[in-house]
Amino acid sequence: MQTTIFIIDDDLVSQFATRYCIEQYDGDFNIVACGSAEEGLKLCANLLAEKEPLPDIIFLDLVMGDMNGWAFIDNLELISEGHKQPDIYVLSAFVNSKDRAIAKEHSLIAGYFDKPLTKASLEKIFAAKTTR
Template identity: 25%
Template structure:
């Protein structure tokens, strides 16, 4: 079952090819009404801070890569959770990673605020599964 909600997505991944694929997969869903691609945690935080003043583009779903330079996904989450509580509580976060590191899986499982852990590459079946959890 696909969610009836209209989803605004934010993909955070330093790999442009991965973001291109993610955008292509997301565009195939009628539930997704906007797609933003960010190539770093810093860029995403700046975007989210702007959403505090202009909520028209505020995502309600973030797909987050873990392994990124400068600021990895876990570091992004630390800063994200420090943003405005209302903003943070309205956004679901999904880890989208190729990581097989047990430490990453343990961190995911111990963080009850995260919606899901999806293995790269994103495909339509995985996207539909996540969207069903959002709705």
């Protein structure tokens, strides 16, 4: 079964690196890259409007332009109440203990990884998915 993955990051190099890492992993993936949190939220809203499922996994940068990753999560919660939620993994280039602590306690965030995404990180993610 195909796994749909959204990469939400305003940095093209990070998007490319994340996509490349996922493509090198053994799996059937539909990868959608979004250049902003607003774009990612709009795509999620469109899926819900069309009665389509949200992505299985979202790789989310926290530090972006107008809408940051935290605002994306808050807005996603508002529009998707009552629907199956995606597993959100924060990808950050900044080691921020406050963000890590918030992420660890947040019900929608399944994990927090430093950029760039690695094969070892993907192995942890997909091992956790199979045990749920």
